[in-house]
Structures are given as structure tokens and as C-alpha cells.
Ligand SMILES: NC(=O)c1ccc[n+]([C@@H]2O[C@H](COP(=O)([O-])OP(=O)(O)OC[C@H]3O[C@@H](n4cnc5c(N)ncnc54)[C@H](O)[C@@H]3O)[C@@H](O)[C@H]2O)c1
């Protein structure tokens with residue numbers, strides 16, 4: 001039998017003041033808590049008042065993390081009641097502030113597994129210890145080389161894995177006892193961190209190249225051995241590694257890269273929503289992706305897939321893309337192209353002014369895009385001139401400034417509405433307030449992979465998927481169609497975060513159905529909807545054995 005300490009300090013079991021008198025007697029808790037027994041609802045009221053008393057977003061987050069560390073049921077019950085208010089606090093953008101300050105604010109490891117590149121022989125023990133005998137079904141792993149658009153944050157980046165998992169539970173209902181955040185500490189090239197005596201990670205440079213990929217392989221081997229039923233979600237790896245790692249493992253077991261595939265999905269879903277509003281055809285669009293990195297090329301590939309499903313040949317479909325990075329428009333002979341960029345390059349001979357196409361402004365002027373996506377990490381780069389130029393050549397410009405966090409966004413929704421006289425169809429990476437402009441209220445969709453990955457992941461786990469393929473990704477992108485009422489003036493291109501739990505469930509069901517339709521399930525499953533419903537965890541207190 002567990003003693004009082006082991007129960008009260010276990011966030012998966014602890015109920016705090018809600019332990020009943022009978023439980024207090026049965027579990028050896030008599031005298032360890034104040035006399036009054038609270039309901040979960042009373043605890044929620046008390047905790048929300050505390051939350052509201054904090055003045056800054058970071059303080060609010062730190063308070064919520066304390067609750068999370070102590071009592072997962074209470075935390076997720078509270079979040080269920082306040083999902084719109086909590087999302088920007090537990091997740092992006094406030095998670096960015098907590099990552100920057102992680103080593104200085106550290107109080108609790110939050111049940112994450114910390115794998116040091118210097119001790120691969122400890123990987124298996126580390127994962128096992130952090131899991132503590134729990135039945136792990138979902139692992140979010142980061143090496144934190146590309147945290148949001150903020151670069152390399154070493155071990156501090158573990159907070160993104162924790163944050164992504166909090167959204168999984170809040171949105172889709174994965175049992176918080178079945179998840180494991182993992183930090184691969186491969187060192188850091190962030191000199192400021194290495195010089196900081198309080199920095200909690202390895203104070204050496206990042207491991208790179210084949211030795212790094214070998215470490216990843218050792219992690220995957222240990223992870224598959226210990227948690228063979230789990231889905232493995234990769235988050236915020238560097239541009240040089242993200243696609244390479246995905247290519248290596250995606251045919252072997254259920255896994256996905258959120259920055260590549262989750263982002264590709266939410267952007268395609270947003271474009272489909274926008275085209276519902278403008279009544280245009282995806283085959284008539286010209287796409288400029290500004291920032292041709294992990295997310296930019298993931299987005300391009302998901303749209304390419306859609307164009308091909310709409311009937312275009314691959315060669316025809318590729319002609320709809322213009323990838324722009326630091327060098328300007330990417331040509332076949334541009335130096336330093338990544339493997340992901342190469343298939344999306346253009347030929348110099350296509351343009352009379354190829355030599356001039358070194359800036360976004362020149363590309364927009366020449367190409368007249370109808371869709372402009374920002375994943376560049378460069379704030380303010382969708383300028384008034386560029387946006388007005390784009391809007392002069394297309395009736396409903398689709399503009400998605402997606403770089404996170406807030407300080408890195410290519411433009412604000414309010415400016416885009418103003419500069420295009422209300423014509424732009426917008427999604428932003430971080431939550432944006434409604435924009436009132438000339439008598440219409442414009443709702444702004446959040447073009448963040450958080451709208452997609454919880455439903456995608458939950459559906460894959462519920463269906464016991466062997467792998468994730470393009471068929472399932474495509475089905476998921478179309479899942480949200482019909483949820484947005486595009487007939488309203490000022491309608492958003494994506495459903496609101498207030499409906500996150502509803503549409504995550506729908507998405508999970510569609511994903512699970514797609515797995516069953518393709519017979520990609522490991523276990524026999526009769527009904528996708530039932531499988532999703534059966535796995536859903538709800539935040540309420542249960543008996544303790
Ligand atoms: N909203 C979402 O759901 C979502 C999802 C993933 C990534 N993002 C955001 O997208 C951004 C990029 O993320 P990533 O993972 O692709 O990073 P990345 O490093 O792989 O890609 C960034 C790309 O931008 C390019 N770039 C840098 N400066 C540039 C400039 N001046 N002009 C043009 N291109 C430039 C880089 O060379 C690189 O190719 C980040 O801010 C991230 O937060 C948003």
C-alpha cells in the first residue's frame with residue numbers, strides 16, 4: 001500500500017482536499033489534510049481565482065504549472081472550463097517566455113525524460129524512470145534546435161514538449177498518465193546559454209552529423225522497445241535534421257513531425273476554408289512560401305498533394321509554387337539549397353528579371369501570388385507595400401503570417417485587414433483578437449498546428465495505427481470543412497479555439513476511420529468512433545486502488 005506522501009505527491013493520483021473521509025481512512029491520509037472535503041468544482045473555483053490574481057502571463061503560467069505538477073485532474077478540469085483563456089498561457093506565445101527562462105525558473109521536472117547525448121547508455125533507463133511504470137501511448141520529443149522561430153534553446157526547450165502534451169489532453173482527451181515528454185540534450189550552440197552558470201543542460205556544443213543521427217537512432221530503439229504501442233511526435237528539430245529523421249522512420253511505425261506535417265495540415269485546412277469563402281478553386285492559386293524551411297516546405301508538400309488529388313500532374317502542380325528564402329526566389333542553381341527545397345525550385349529562364357528576384361517585394365510584384373504564407377521568423381516582413389501590391393492583383397488575397405511567437409510574426413491581422421480594405425483571408429500563428437473594420441467584425445483563425453496535431457495523434461493512437469501516410473493526412477485536412485460557417489461576413493478561415501475539443505474529436509474519428517479503411521490498424525477495431533470515445537479521458541476523480 002502507498003503511504004500518504006506517495007499519494008499526495010503523485011500528480012496522477014492526488015486529489016488534495018477532495019479526498020473523501022472514506023478515502024482518507026482507506027489510504028492512510030487521515031490527519032494529512034484540512035478537515036473540509038472539497039468537490040472538484042470547489043477546487044476549480046479556488047484555483048481560477050488564484051490564476052486571475054496573477055498579473056503577468058508568465059506568472060499565470062507558473063501558477064498553472066504548479067497546479068499541473070501537483071494534481072493533473074484539477075489542472076485539466078480547470079483548463080476545460082477556460083480553454084480559450086489558457087491556450088496562450090500554457091502554450092504559445094507564453095511558453096516561449098518560459099523556455100527562455102527555464103533554467104532560472106526551474107522547480108520541477110514535470111515527469112519529462114531527460115536524455116543526455118553524453119550518456120546514450122542511460123537512454124533506456126532514463127525513459128523507464130520517467131515513465132514510472134505508466135502505460136505510455138504518446139511521446140513528444142524535442143532536441144530544441146529550432147524552438148518556434150527562436151532558435152536553439154537546449155534543455156530549456158523541454159517546455160515545448162510539455163506544452164504540446166498539455167494541449168493534446170485539453171483538446172483531444174489523451175490520458176495525461178499515458179504521455180511522456182522527452183528532451184534530447186544534444187548540447188547547444190546558443191552561446192548565451194553555454195555561458196550561463198545557471199543553465200541546466202550540457203554546456204557543450206551541439207553534436208551534429210552522423211554521430212547525432214546515431215544518437216537519434218539509439219533513442220528510437222529504446223523508445224520502441226519500452227513503448228511499442230506509442231505514437232512518436234517530433235517537435236522543433238533543426239532544419240537540417242527534421243525531414244531526414246522523418247524520412248528515416250515514417251514507414252517503420254506511427255510517427256510524425258509536427259512542424260512539417262501538423263503545420264502542412266493546418267495551412268491546407270485554412271486554405272480550403274478561405275477558398276470556401278472566396279468560392280475559388282485551389283487549382284487557380286499561386287503560392288508564395290516565404291521562409292522555405294521545415295514548416296514552409298511541409299506546407300508546400302501538403303498543398304502539392306492536394307493539387308495532385310485535384311487532378312494536376314506533379315509537374316503541373318509544382319508550377320504553382322514559388323519558394324522564397326534568404327537568397328530570394330529559389331532557383332535550380334541557387335547555392336545551399338536543402339533537400340526539401342530542391343523539388344520546389346524554379347528555372348531562371350522562366351523570368352525575364354530572374355536576377356532581380358532576391359526580395360519578397362520583387363517576387364510578389366513579378367508573380368502576383370494569390371496565397372502568401374510566412375514561416376520566415378522575420379517580423380514585419382509582410383509590409384504595407386507588399387500586401388497592397390498583392391491585393392491589387394487578386395480579389396481575396398490569402399495571407400497567413402505564421403511565424404511564432406508574437407514578436408516574430410510577419411504581420412498583424414489588424415494591419416492586413418486595413419491594408420487590403422477587409423479583403424484578405426487571414427490566419428495567424430498565435431491567437432489574434434477580432435478586428436473591427438468599417439462596420440464588419442473579422443474573426444481571425446489561428447493557423448497553428450495545435451488545431452490539428454491533437455486530433456491527428458489521438459486518432460492514430462485510438463486506431464492502433466501502424467503508420468501515418470498521405471491518405472490519412474489528406475482526410476484530416478478536409479475534416480474541418482463544414483465546421484466553419486463561411487457565409488457570415490468576416491468569417492474565419494479556421495474554426496475557433498473555443499471549439500477545440502469538438503473538432504479535435506471529429507478529426508480523431510476521421511483519422512481513425514482512415515486507418516481502418518486502409519487496414520493499417522494493429523489491433524482489430526470494429527468502429528472508429530467507438531474506439532475514439534473509449535480512449536477519451538475526462539478530468540474527474542476516480543477511485544484509487
Ligand atoms: N503556426 C504554426 O503552426 C507554425 C508551425 C511551425 C512553425 N511555425 C513558425 O514558422 C517559423 C519557421 O519555423 P521552421 O520550423 O520552419 O524553422 P526553419 O528554421 O526550418 O525555417 C525558417 C526558414 O526561414 C528562412 N529565413 C530566415 N531569414 C529569412 C529571410 N530574411 N527571408 C526569407 N527567409 C528567411 C530560413 O533560412 C529557413 O529556411 C517559426 O517562427 C515557427 O514558429 C509556425
Ligand SMILES: O=C(O)C[C@H](O)C(=O)O
Nearest residue numbers: 092148149259404448449
Ligand atoms: O508551437 C507552436 O506554436 C507552433 C509550431 O509548432 C511552432 O514551432 O511554431
Ligand SMILES: [Mn+2]
Nearest residue numbers: 148235236259
Ligand atoms: Mn513547433
